[in-house]
Amino acid sequence: MAEVILENITKSFGKTEVVHNVSAHFHDGEFIVIVGPSGCGKSTVLRMIAGLEEVSGGNIKIGDKLVNNLEPKDRRIAMVFQNYALYPHMNVYNNMAYGLRLQKHSKVEIERRVQEAAQLLQLGEYLQRRPRQLSGGQRQRVAMGRALVRKPEVFLFDEPLSNLDAKLRHQMRVELKKMHKNLGTTMIYVTHDQVEAMTLADKIVVVNKGRIEQIGSPDEIYNAPASMFVAGFIGCPPMNFLPAQHSNGGLSLENGFIIPAKDLLIPSDTRQLIVGIRPEKIEFSHLQRESGWLEVDIDFIEKLGSGKLLYTTIGPQQLILSMANGDDRHITRGWIRFPAEALYFFSHQDGSLLKVKSS
Amino acid sequence: MIEQRPLTSFFSHFILICGVLLVAFPIWITFVAASHDTARMVQVPLPLLPGNHFFENLLEAFTHGVGNAKGQSVGLMLMNSLIMALMIAFGKIAISMLSAFAIVYFRFPFRMTFFWMIFITLMLPVEVRILPTFEVVANLHMLNSYWGLSIPLIASATATFMFRQTFLTVPDELLEAARIDGAGPIRFFIDILLPISRTNIAALFVIVFIYGWNQYMWPLLITTDKDMYTIVMGIKQMVEAVEEAPEWSLIMMTTLLAMLPPVVVVIGMQRLFIKGLTETEK
Numbered sequence: 001m002a003e004v005i006l007e008n009i010t011k012s013f014g015k016t017e018v019v020h021n022v023s024a025h026f027h028d029g030e031f032i033v034i035v036g037p038s039g040c041g042k043s044t045v046l047r048m049i050a051g052l053e054e055v056s057g058g059n060i061k062i063g064d065k066l067v068n069n070l071e072p073k074d075r076r077i078a079m080v081f082q083n084y085a086l087y088p089h090m091n092v093y094n095n096m097a098y099g100l101r102l103q104k105h106s107k108v109e110i111e112r113r114v115q116e117a118a119q120l121l122q123l124g125e126y127l128q129r130r131p132r133q134l135s136g137g138q139r140q141r142v143a144m145g146r147a148l149v150r151k152p153e154v155f156l157f158d159e160p161l162s163n164l165d166a167k168l169r170h171q172m173r174v175e176l177k178k179m180h181k182n183l184g185t186t187m188i189y190v191t192h193d194q195v196e197a198m199t200l201a202d203k204i205v206v207v208n209k210g211r212i213e214q215i216g217s218p219d220e221i222y223n224a225p226a227s228m229f230v231a232g233f234i235g236c237p238p239m240n241f242l243p244a245q246h247s248n249g250g251l252s253l254e255n256g257f258i259i260p261a262k263d264l265l266i267p268s269d270t271r272q273l274i275v276g277i278r279p280e281k282i283e284f285s286h287l288q289r290e291s292g293w294l295e296v297d298i299d300f301i302e303k304l305g306s307g308k309l310l311y312t313t314i315g316p317q318q319l320i321l322s323m324a325n326g327d328d329r330h331i332t333r334g335w336i337r338f339p340a341e342a343l344y345f346f347s348h349q350d351g352s353l354l355k356v357k358s359s
Numbered sequence: 360m361i362e363q364r365p366l367t368s369f370f371s372h373f374i375l376i377c378g379v380l381l382v383a384f385p386i387w388i389t390f391v392a393a394s395h396d397t398a399r400m401v402q403v404p405l406p407l408l409p410g411n412h413f414f415e416n417l418l419e420a421f422t423h424g425v426g427n428a429k430g431q432s433v434g435l436m437l438m439n440s441l442i443m444a445l446m447i448a449f450g451k452i453a454i455s456m457l458s459a460f461a462i463v464y465f466r467f468p469f470r471m472t473f474f475w476m477i478f479i480t481l482m483l484p485v486e487v488r489i490l491p492t493f494e495v496v497a498n499l500h501m502l503n504s505y506w507g508l509s510i511p512l513i514a515s516a517t518a519t520f521m522f523r524q525t526f527l528t529v530p531d532e533l534l535e536a537a538r539i540d541g542a543g544p545i546r547f548f549i550d551i552l553l554p555i556s557r558t559n560i561a562a563l564f565v566i567v568f569i570y571g572w573n574q575y576m577w578p579l580l581i582t583t584d585k586d587m588y589t590i591v592m593g594i595k596q597m598v599e600a601v602e603e604a605p606e607w608s609l610i611m612m613t614t615l616l617a618m619l620p621p622v623v624v625v626i627g628m629q630r631l632f633i634k635g636l637t638e639t640e641k
């Protein structure tokens with residue numbers, strides 16, 4: 001059990017700095033998900049926590065201990081890799097036992113821990129098999145088992161589910177969450193998949209280009225994104241963004257439609273801004289409506305089974321609406337409205353969230 | 360080939376059988392010659408069917424030796440060859456694995472320089488550097504010794520290069536997993552790399568064993584003591600017998616014996632050998 005503290009971590013490979021001044025405080029027992037697009041530096045951060053990469057600057061503390069100069073094996077962590085990194089010539093039992101043997105645990109203790117992990121992960125009947133005789137999901141479990149038997153204070157996962165098919169991924173996600181509940185150990189999990197982030201995390205860290213964009217609970221990240229990047233990255237389908245300008249009557253979009261100002265709290269000090277709205281928050285009607293509603297053509301419809309996505313355009317901008325099933329008429333046009341309380345406003349310059357002037 | 364047309368089948372078999380005959384015929388003749396007495400082997404026409412002196416010849420070769428190497432039993436020469444070939448094979452594998460390990464897994468100054476220096480020795484086999492190498496071996500008093508026979512042949516760029524390629528295909532995560540598990544460099548080498556490369560080692564062993572076994576020039580140069588003769592140079596000495604006609608039956612018997620160990624090695628390690636050359640999954 002341990003907390004993990006990152007203080008002003010930087011990392012450079014040669015002259016290029018890929019992680020800039022990252023600070024975060026992860027509490028004991030939290031499930032942290034570090035999420036961001038590919039190449040943003042999330043693996044590098046994780047590998048620095050593991051001790052596989054040295055930090056170029058800053059401090060890492062696990063528990064109360066400064067671990068900057070400790071070898072990975074002395075950091076009381078365990079790591080699960082994306083490609084599992086199982087020892088190909090060892091059977092499942094030995095894959096799990098290898099680390100324990102090096103730690104000089106007794107034979108009995110090793111046997112006990114491996115059996116325990118095998119039972120938890122339903123690997124009992126595969127203990128004598130080689131990794132290549134296992135399916136992807138089973139290999140994944142073995143990799144988990146190898147981490148589990150170490151009884152670490154922090155689990156580190158680097159995209160552990162991304163080599164699995166969608167169904168298994170979901171199943172493993174649920175099991176991982178259960179495992180976390182049972183063990184209560186701090187877990188740091190890296191992924192590019194925002195669904196995994198939303199479903200697994202107690203706390204999400206959104207990373208972009210080597211910088212932390214926002215840290216918060218899934219609800220905070222979803223409902224109060226700190227920037228356009230976070231808003232666009234979290235949520236599927238992503239938030240719609242529409243450039244807009246102040247005008248007398250409210251906010252004028254690029255096609256001339258004006259979102260009426262009467263109930264809007266618009267940040268007043270900027271003329272140009274970007275309006276964001278989640279697809280499921282846009283109201284839709286196929287009956288003709290009056291003022292405040294915008295008539296749009298529906299370009300096409302994507303059926304998801306549980307609901308559907310409507311694609312339309314406003315000026316050059318694509319707009320996605322998410323709707324529940326129900327009306328199965330073939331929709332080609334309709335009227336939409338942007339509820340004032342569902343709008344986000346972002347800076348035209350740097351994409352940061354603009355504070356709404358409270359009235 | 361999936362096709363099973365009779366004509367294709369016939370032709371492919373025909374060609375294969377021709378190939379087998381071509382390779383097998385000289386060996387058959389060797390065997391036939393080894394089973395007749397010396398007198399029969401100087402009469403024309405030469406026999407094509409085995410005679411009944413096989414075991415006599417075998418005993419004779421093992422106990423007395425032949426021609427210039429008279430008094431040197433074939434058994435001793437076989438032993439010398441075996442020791443030399445094994446020393447070369449194990450030495451080469453050990454040295455080249457370790458150098459490949461250093462080059463792939465450690466960052467040290469002039470790493471690539473060292474790699475290319477090793478690589479350049481590809482152009483310098485023993486035959487090219489035979490005089491300086493002889494000088495060195497002589498100065499180290501290793502003439503007429505197993506060390507002298509094997510050490511100059513041990514360093515190998517090819518094998519180093521091969522192991523380097525093998526190690527490069529081992530995913531980095533494996534090393535990282537081992538580091539987290541607490542394995543240092545030596546543990547990683549012994550517990551992970553060695554078993555992973557076992558098919559490559561086997562393939563290399565077969566190739567290098569035969570390379571060592573077939574050495575002719577180098578042993579000829581540095582052994583003056585008859586006790587250190589190897590079988591391959593021994594055969595040559597037998598043919599050069601001066602005062603009498605070559606004892607073909609005994610020479611052929613010796614040749615037959617000289618062929619055996621490489622054949623045993625190849626057959627014994629065939630499965631691993633093929634795996635080592637073709638397997639890509641690590």
Ligand SMILES: Nc1ncnc2c1ncn2[C@@H]1O[C@H](COP(=O)(O)OP(=O)(O)O)[C@@H](O)[C@H]1O
Pocket residue numbers: 013018036037038039040041042043044045
């Ligand atoms: N060993 C390395 N040497 C040089 N550059 C690296 C190295 N590892 C990662 N990088 C660079 O650092 C950046 C972040 O990589 P990484 O942390 O792996 O991203 P991701 O968020 O996809 O996991 C990338 O631009 C990558 O090219």
Ligand SMILES: [Mg+2]
Pocket residue numbers: 042043044159
């Ligand atoms: Mg990564």
